[in-house]
Amino acid sequence: MKELAQAIYRHAPDTGLCATAIPRLSLVYVDRPSVPTPVVYEAGLCLIAQGSNRVSMGERSVVYDAAHYLVVSVDMPLLCHVTDASPDLPYLCCKLGFDPALLTELMMAESGTAPRVDLPAIGVYPSDPDLIEAVCRLVRLLDRPETIRALAPLIEREILYRLLIGPHGPMLRHVAMAGSHVNQVGRAIGAIRQRFDSQIRIEDIAVEAGMSTSSLHAHFKGITGMTPLEYQKQLRLQEARRLMLIGGATAGKAGFAVGYESPSQFSREYRRLFGAPPRQDIERLHAASSTTLSL
Template sequence: MKNIAELAQLIARHAPGNGIFPTGMPRLSVIRSDRTSTPTPAVYEASLCLIAQGSKRVSLGNDSVVYDASRYLIVSLDLPLVGDILEASAGAPYLCCKIDFDQAALADLLMTESGGLPKPGLPVLAAYPGDPDLIDAACRLVRLLDRPETIPALAPLIEREVLYRLLTGPHGPMLRHVAASGSHLNQVSRAIAAIRRRFDTRLRIDEIAAEAGMSSSALHAHFKSVTRMTPLEYQKQLRLQEARRLMLTGSANAASAGFVVGYESPSQFSREYRRLFGAPPRQDIERIQTDAGYQIAV
């Protein structure tokens, strides 16, 4: 537990208030909340999430996973999840670090391996018992924030170590399948990337399928099997979350946010926004701005 205690101290130092805080490393974020939260939908990037204090539940469709300081979470590819913080208080805030996967480094690590590809047999979203080596690597990564000049040289090495430990851990077979060219999971991952690149334009299934190397019917079947959504539903969630972000940052108001992310009908935007977030755009933003713990997504 010594390393977990250190990780909690490091996160608390670099997350000065409630919220999700980007850092000087593009794939590292630190998160803090001094209160529990309501279930909130969000698209989680492929990542490792390590809680140092508190607990969280995330759900993919009807499947839920609870993780805390004794269990780490792996999100194998960008997934539409619903998350809520279960344990947090002012005296013992929820503290978490999120390390997004460097896909190029992951592919490079896999090139050094030989042998056939094992069957995945694992969920794309899973929690596993805490690994002291992973926690130690996370501590060393977050500690670099105290010496920013060391980040360019050392951060890639530590991130690579994290990926290596995940590949040699219990979730390794699933990560190999996601990264393996030609696997259904890799094809779905490519489709997700294509949708995210142009989420604010009209979705053309045949083009997405071609980029993923699948037929349109196969894309629908495998995409929904993995994400519990159709490609169109996934795009809709991306649009609504981007609209929410724009309103929160002041980049757009409720009247224009829908147009910015690709909606042509304000009434359709408001209706779908309310269905996803539980309130109309303006009311939802006011709720978030008066409740500092509401927007915690990871």
């Protein structure tokens, strides 16, 4: 893990998240604790080499660190809160997005089956030394860019294989199966994300997912913990929060930008999700950030 931290440190930006020359691989460097920030976690593996992070989905929160890795099965709107970071010991993390076609290929090559599954969309598991070693080899390819094209796909296959045979493997197998409910819900999520700021008809989303409306509702909530409309609402409100917190937008402009026509409805739903009206919530987050910076 120390070697992985060093490799991430060499190639991560001064702060924040950055893509790399390796497809689907991103690196994160943060040198101080953050305020809870709305982020859409795309399906993939998150492996922390140093520091810790809390991610929240509604009332459920999970913490992962250098001793645990996070797997996200489908794109999820979450609150991300880096809890352990400093200039001397920055938060260092790598994220590898899933290639659905490769997942399917590996699953079919191994057994072609997907057992019954009752796992959450996101899961945190004790770190696997073999998985860490493979991820470390992948990140180290950034030291020799000429090797990426030939070797990165091989190491990516190994990483996905280790996840498929790991504790979250049953869920990933369902993600990879074209006719599975998890795969269909994933398609519904993609459709909602594309037009989250517009009015959507659940019947249209169900058609795009290849499901009946009743089946979409049941399986969508079983996998994400939300109905499709609740998922859209989370996307809207988290994007509005980001626009106000990072972009400096007013509540009115942020609400309108994400599809709300009624300021009162926006404020009411915002307060229900974040526990305070927009202006008060953003002031609270800025105050928390200023306190953190002064410590």
